[in-house]
Amino acid sequence: MLALCAGYAALVMHSSSWTEARQLDAIFPFYKWRIRIFSADEYSRARQLLAGVAVLFGLLAGTWINSSRGRIEGRQLMRELRSVIAGLRRAFAALPTAQRRGAALLLLALTAFRFLISLPAVTPGYDDVPSYEMFASKSLLAVSAYYPVPNNHVLSNTISWVFYHLTPGFWFTMRLPVILAATVATMLLFLGLLWARASFRVAWLSTLLFSLAQLSLYHVAVGRGYWLLTLMAVVAFFASLALVNGTRQPRAAWTGLMVGGVLGLYTVPTFALVLGSAFSWLGFSCLRQRSWTRIAVLAVSGAVVVTGSLLLYSPLLFVSGPAIFFGNGFVAPKTFGTFWRGLPAYLWETEGFLAGQAKIGGLLVLVVLAAVLLLRRRGPQWPTAQQQLWRRLVPAAIWFMAFPYAMMAVQRVFAPGRAVLYKAFFFFLLLALVIDWLLQVTPKAWQQWLRPALSVVAVLWFSYEINSLWRDNQRPRRRNEALYQAFLWLDQHPKAPTLIPESTHSLFVRMYLHSERPGQLWLIDHFPQPGISYTYVLAFPDLHGWFQPRFAFPPVFHNEQVDIYRLNPAVADSASAAGALPSYWHLAE
Numbered sequence: 001m002l003a004l005c006a007g008y009a010a011l012v013m014h015s016s017s018w019t020e021a022r023q024l025d026a027i028f029p030f031y032k033w034r035i036r037i038f039s040a041d042e043y044s045r046a047r048q049l050l051a052g053v054a055v056l057f058g059l060l061a062g063t064w065i066n067s068s069r070g071r072i073e074g075r076q077l078m079r080e081l082r083s084v085i086a087g088l089r090r091a092f093a094a095l096p097t098a099q100r101r102g103a104a105l106l107l108l109a110l111t112a113f114r115f116l117i118s119l120p121a122v123t124p125g126y127d128d129v130p131s132y133e134m135f136a137s138k139s140l141l142a143v144s145a146y147y148p149v150p151n152n153h154v155l156s157n158t159i160s161w162v163f164y165h166l167t168p169g170f171w172f173t174m175r176l177p178v179i180l181a182a183t184v185a186t187m188l189l190f191l192g193l194l195w196a197r198a199s200f201r202v203a204w205l206s207t208l209l210f211s212l213a214q215l216s217l218y219h220v221a222v223g224r225g226y227w228l229l230t231l232m233a234v235v236a237f238f239a240s241l242a243l244v245n246g247t248r249q250p251r252a253a254w255t256g257l258m259v260g261g262v263l264g265l266y267t268v269p270t271f272a273l274v275l276g277s278a279f280s281w282l283g284f285s286c287l288r289q290r291s292w293t294r295i296a297v298l299a300v301s302g303a304v305v306v307t308g309s310l311l312l313y314s315p316l317l318f319v320s321g322p323a324i325f326f327g328n329g330f331v332a333p334k335t336f337g338t339f340w341r342g343l344p345a346y347l348w349e350t351e352g353f354l355a356g357q358a359k360i361g362g363l364l365v366l367v368v369l370a371a372v373l374l375l376r377r378r379g380p381q382w383p384t385a386q387q388q389l390w391r392r393l394v395p396a397a398i399w400f401m402a403f404p405y406a407m408m409a410v411q412r413v414f415a416p417g418r419a420v421l422y423k424a425f426f427f428f429l430l431l432a433l434v435i436d437w438l439l440q441v442t443p444k445a446w447q448q449w450l451r452p453a454l455s456v457v458a459v460l461w462f463s464y465e466i467n468s469l470w471r472d473n474q475r476p477r478r479r480n481e482a483l484y485q486a487f488l489w490l491d492q493h494p495k496a497p498t499l500i501p502e503s504t505h506s507l508f509v510r511m512y513l514h515s516e517r518p519g520q521l522w523l524i525d526h527f528p529q530p531g532i533s534y535t536y537v538l539a540f541p542d543l544h545g546w547f548q549p550r551f552a553f554p555p556v557f558h559n560e561q562v563d564i565y566r567l568n569p570a571v572a573d574s575a576s577a578a579g580a581l582p583s584y585w586h587l588a589e
Helices: 002-014 018-022 040-066 068-093 097-118 128-136 140-145 154-164 170-195 200-212 214-221 226-245 250-267 269-289 292-319 322-326 336-355 361-377 384-411 423-441 444-491 503-516
Strands: 536-539 563-566
Touching: 002 040, 002 140, 002 292, 018 040, 018 140, 040 068, 040 292, 068 097, 068 170, 068 250, 097 170, 097 200, 097 214, 128 140, 128 154, 128 170, 128 503, 140 154, 140 292, 154 170, 154 226, 154 250, 154 292, 170 200, 170 214, 170 226, 170 503, 200 214, 200 423, 200 444, 214 226, 214 444, 226 250, 226 269, 226 384, 250 269, 250 292, 269 292, 269 384, 292 322, 336 361, 336 384, 336 423, 361 384, 361 423, 384 423, 423 444, 444 503, 444 563
Parallel strands: none
Antiparallel strands: 536 563
16 A cells, blocks of 8 residues: 555656646745745655655565465455455345335435535535635646645545546536545445444434535535545444454455545545544554554554555645645644633534534534433343444444544644534434434334424424525625626637736636636736736725725726726736836735
8 A cells, every 4th residue: 555655646746847846836826825945856856756665665565465475365355355345235135125225215315415405506616616726627746736725635636636637617526526425425324334233224314314414415515525534434433343343354444444544634634533533442442452463453554544644645745845734724733721711612513513503503412422321321221232232333433523622632723613524423323323212112102293203303403404504605606606707708708818816706717717618728817917918807896805906997897796897908008018017006905
């Protein structure tokens, strides 16, 4: 795996020349931040070093694979991987026909709904517009090494980069890969719970509730990396669960943990919260069993994950520098007092948001946790199968819910709620276990009102989630429609030099240009270039942007987001022709 990581990093560095690498700042020149200064020789040596590391690890891997022990281990790993796939199939096949059909119909309906809300007309582009314009539509080096802000979810944007080269449409490039990742993650969540001996009701209920929560719906509808992170978190969780509870496929489980760990970190660095939970859970289990061999394997696995991730990020660390990666505002520690004073509100709002409502959702989380702890005491009174299920799932789910906060406390950092989206699944798993218990122990005479009551609550909760998503999308939708109208106006008029000093205008106009008019070249500048007289100048209306041009005539196009001024190209601005700033150039103080 390390050979593959180093080889891919070398491929990234060799995909562009030094001259192209030095021009990465031109992608988004609005930031004061710039990539590292490096010479052509330094760039060449970095490429050679990565290629050499890839060859070295490749030789080591080849030597091992060709040894008798390596061939045995390789064949055993492949058998175990096939056994894992067969086990998931058997878990699904063991369901009655009606349940299998019901699960398939639910997945089909959920996927269709995800396709619907992913349409830009429903969920407008926001965070994924910079991802499209700054990364996915640029070179492989740009998507892998340009890191002006943590907005670059490298693996997710790399997948979008591949889709962009199939067809540059915005939805196809940014939204479709997320839906595919979410679909795979949903299937693995459901099948993984069945493999863990959860009932059909627990499996479908927890998976469906998690998929329909507002945060899950929003991030399945936008082209970001959080569902890909969730997919890798699912792999890490069930691999950890298998190793802790004993498995006949340990090689497959360790491989899943390492591969999921490397790819998860390469998607979003906050995947470290998942790995911290998984490795601490495994480490605690190994210490309790005094399994020193497994502790050694765990340490080696952790070293492989860290090394593989650093190799994948090496182009980024070389080009953009380690400071922007390890020291940006999202990971900068808060002061001791600020962190601990803000922690209670952060816990309440984050857990509430993950449960579906930031203000009161935390109350539901507390009720579910209290119910789980009380029911755990009654475990000995339950059938053996149910006791084993709760012993297998509940401690792990609570650990994966809680341990990330311990890591945040050590770092004194509040991770954004979207970065811990995956954690919501563990809450909904606990909720599904409580509901399943309630339906089992409730007398049949009460079932006639309990099931309808639970259904009404579920409908009300889902209605709130959908309404919240729709409400939150109204303002971005109006903004995007206004920006799109400005693009259409430019598209319908003769192409001429255009000055777009505002970053929002630039991102959206360029995104619409690349996605809807691929191959067309428009002369667009963000800052006046010497000797160029611009025909069109874009600004925010009512002087509410930082660029506040002074014209003696009204704009030819106006809406709530954009004013477009048309200058007479026959009357060149004398200052611009002389290489100075044009007379209309004025910035807010």
